[in-house]
Amino acid sequence: xxxxxxxxxxxxxxxxxxxxxxxxxxxxxxxxxxxxxxxxxxxxxxxxxxxxxxxxxxxxxxxxxxxxxxxxxxxxxxxxxxxxxxxxxxxxxxxxxxxxxxxxxxxxxxxxxxxxxxxxxxxxxxxxxxxxxxxxxxxxxxxxxxxxxxxxxxxxxxxxxxxxxxxxxxxxxxxxxxxxxxxxxxxxxxxxxxxxxxxxxxxxxxxxxxxxxxxxxxxxxxxxxxxxxxxxxxxxxxxxxxxxxxxxxxxxxxxxxxxxxxxxxxxxxxxxxxxxxxxxxxxxxx
Amino acid sequence: xxxxxxxxxxxxxxxxxxxxxxxxxxxxxxxxxxxxxxxxxxxxxxxxxxxxxxxxxxxxxxxxxxxxxxxxxxxxxxxxxxxxxxxxxxxxxxxxxxxxxxxxxxxxxxxxxxxxxxxxxxxxxxxxxxxxxxxxxxxxxxxxxxxxxxxxxxxxxxxxxxxxxxxxxxxxxxxxxxxxxxxxxxxxxxxxxxxxxxxxxxxxxxxxxxxxxxxxxxxxxxxxxxxxxxxxxxxxxxxxxxxxxxxxxxxxxxxxxxxxxxxxxxxxxxxxxxxx
Numbered sequence: 370x371x372x373x374x375x376x377x378x379x380x381x382x383x384x385x386x387x388x389x390x391x392x393x394x395x396x397x398x399x400x401x402x403x404x405x406x407x408x409x410x411x412x413x414x415x416x417x418x419x420x421x422x423x424x425x426x427x428x429x430x431x432x433x434x435x436x437x438x439x440x441x442x443x444x445x446x447x448x449x450x451x452x453x454x455x456x457x458x459x460x461x462x463x464x465x466x467x468x469x470x471x472x473x474x475x476x477x478x479x480x481x482x483x484x485x486x487x488x489x490x491x492x493x494x495x496x497x498x499x500x501x502x503x504x505x506x507x508x509x510x511x512x513x514x515x516x517x518x519x520x521x522x523x524x525x526x527x528x529x530x531x532x533x534x535x536x537x538x539x540x541x542x543x544x545x546x547x548x549x550x551x552x553x554x555x556x557x558x559x560x561x562x563x564x565x566x567x568x569x570x571x572x573x574x575x576x577x578x579x580x581x582x583x584x585x586x587x588x589x590x591x592x593x594x595x596x597x598x599x600x601x602x603x604x605x606x607x608x609x610x611x612x613x614x615x616x617x618x619x620x621x622x623x624x625x626x627x628x629x630x631x632x633x634x635x636x637x638x639x640x641x642x643x644x645x646x647x648x649x650x651x652x653x654x655x
Numbered sequence: 656x657x658x659x660x661x662x663x664x665x666x667x668x669x670x671x672x673x674x675x676x677x678x679x680x681x682x683x684x685x686x687x688x689x690x691x692x693x694x695x696x697x698x699x700x701x702x703x704x705x706x707x708x709x710x711x712x713x714x715x716x717x718x719x720x721x722x723x724x725x726x727x728x729x730x731x732x733x734x735x736x737x738x739x740x741x742x743x744x745x746x747x748x749x750x751x752x753x754x755x756x757x758x759x760x761x762x763x764x765x766x767x768x769x770x771x772x773x774x775x776x777x778x779x780x781x782x783x784x785x786x787x788x789x790x791x792x793x794x795x796x797x798x799x800x801x802x803x804x805x806x807x808x809x810x811x812x813x814x815x816x817x818x819x820x821x822x823x824x825x826x827x828x829x830x831x832x833x834x835x836x837x838x839x840x841x842x843x844x845x846x847x848x849x850x851x852x853x854x855x856x857x858x859x860x861x862x863x864x865x866x867x868x869x870x871x872x873x874x875x876x877x878x879x880x881x882x883x884x885x886x887x888x889x890x891x892x893x894x895x896x897x898x899x900x901x902x903x904x905x906x907x908x909x910x911x912x913x914x915x916x917x918x919x920x921x922x923x924x925x926x927x928x929x930x931x
Contacts, residue, residue: 472737539774543837546732547788547844548764557791561778 406633414630417623422631427593427609433620437628439595443510443604444632447589448575450514450599455521456571462522463529463567468555479530485523491583493519498587510596510603513589517578524574532566533559569646576639580632582607606632680707683848683878684729688743691724693736698724700902701743706848706895711870711879713893713910715886717925721902722882726850729880730766731759748847764792767846771853773833775825775840782821784836788844803843810876811839812869831862838869842877849873851881855888867892886926890914898922 421436428435462482466475497516502508536559544554560567582605585591590602591612606628613625684706691699699721706712706729714722727733728745731752745752752762775784783790785807786800794800804821808814813835817828825836834854841849851870855863870879870892883889889896889910896913898905898921906913906922917923924930 537774539770539772540776542732542735542768542770543774543776543840544787544791545735545760546730546763546768546770547791547840548760548762549788549791550760553791557787558776558778562776564778 410626410630410633413623414626414628417627418630422624422627426595427624430618435624437604437606437609437624437631439592440604440606440609440628441631443589443592443596444579444606446510446599446603447513447517447585447605448579450510451517451521451578452571452575454515454518455525455574458518459522459525459574460529460567460571462526463531463570464533464555464560466526466530467533468559479527482523482526486527489583490520490581491586493517494584494586494588497584502588505600507600508588508590508602510589510599510601513585513603513605514599516584516588517581520578520581520584521574524577525570528570528573529563529567532563532570535566536562565646569643572639572643572646576636576643579636579639580607582611586611680710682706683708683748684880685746685749686729686743687746689725689728689745690742691721691728691733692740693724694738698902699728702899702902702904704897704904704907706878706880708878709874709876710894711874711881711892712895712897713889714880714882714897714899715884715889715925716899716905717930718884720899722899723852725899726852726880726882727768729848729850730763730768732763732768734759764788764844765846766848766850767841767844768850768852769834769837769841769854771856773830773837773857775828775833775836777824777826779825780822781817781825781828781836784825785839785843788840792844807839807843810842810873811835812865812872813839829862831858831865834858834862834866835869838866842873846877848878848880851879853882853884856884863888886914898925900925 421434422438423436423441424438425434425436426439427437462478466478470478493516497512497519501512501515505512540558540562541554544558545551549558585605585608589605589608591608592602592604594604596603610625610628610632613621613628616622682705684704686702686704686706689699689702690697702725714726716722724733728741729747729752733739733741741753747762747765751757775781776787779787782804785804786794789800789803805814805818808817813832816832817823817836820827825833828836834857838849838854855866858866867888870881873879874894881889881893893910895908896910897907898913898917898919900921906917906919908918913922914926917926
């Protein structure tokens, strides 16, 4: 009797160990790709990262060296253009969802935003190609910015809505009870309280679109030279990586690795910033 | 055998000299046949009641009796909930708060409110919390704001405790201080009436005593309506008491009368603790 119980006990221990080991392995498998990507990028890209990479234009085919400064700046310009479109519409839309609107209309809007968040990013490129590029007969930074901005809108909309709903109702009531107009209450009390969360949402959206390549393929198109005219094709880091990676030249491959490393580090930094912001968010929503 | 003796309040003598003469006082609110619905549910059922000026009127009754709804109807705060409907009228010094040309924001500037849970704005300093109502209503004169800041904090009996820390966040104060900060914030816009929705229910006895003392002082300048779960508190701070039950006003009168000699059986049962 006792030994049987002991057997069961041992068996239970084995089962427990098996499950622990299984979950541990799964967790390892989750982390491993990140580590592998970083390792691979460092091994292949770090050697090509130098001062030239950040200051030089791409060299013509065959000439060694050169850099991606135009692509780095181009990506920043595209992100700025995308933000001009995505941030106000996304934030205001999120505020509308959280503060105004009818329950039924809102749940429909929310559903649409979630569907849009799931739309493959190349679709946005095609849409903008059809709406803008064909109409104005040319690839442009504007078109690329628009495609990225459209991706940002539903992302920012949902995160803004969520953090605005986190603001306790007591703050709204307190402000309204002072005879403060509704819109002033929302801007000066509600949005101010949720500001860190809203900024976090914007940063996450930027990190997401910063690495997008597909929507830029036939909108921003890419450019091997400086472009200071936003109505012309513009270089972007992911596009440059794409072009270089599928090229037959070893030097370009090395540059593609370096570009990928820079892109990943940039996005990593944004995510670290987000972590810092969200860690300090606790008191503002208390 | 349940005793029909009214509960004895140890602070009763405080009211003896301020014994209100019911008929003489001017009225702040005249509520006529007020009914309020949330969707299909009727929360307030044809309540008619006058709130006298420069006095403390307390509203008591069991949970869900509509006392908070009634209070919020006095500055149109109940409208913030969806699907509310109202019948009857609420006159503030003769003006109908619910006539179509009245802006609820203006009503709320005249009728301030303090809530159950102290809710200073977490993004603002103590000083900013107090003057935010003025500032967002367009007051830019810094000297005026500073004067009003000190005056409001003094009236809320908080000035001496925070005058060195005006730049610190409002949420850094203790619970009782936060509630007095909220009172100062409400007073800063110089309302005519201060509504209080269970202002002490989250506070310890010492903080409660401070707020009650404050209420006593404030009534010289303001009309105060306070909802409370605590009958001893109603007895201590108020001149008039209204007893609500199931959305109806069962009885309204001088606090001393309600607590010592209520006319209605239900009032007596509630006050003597037989239900509620």
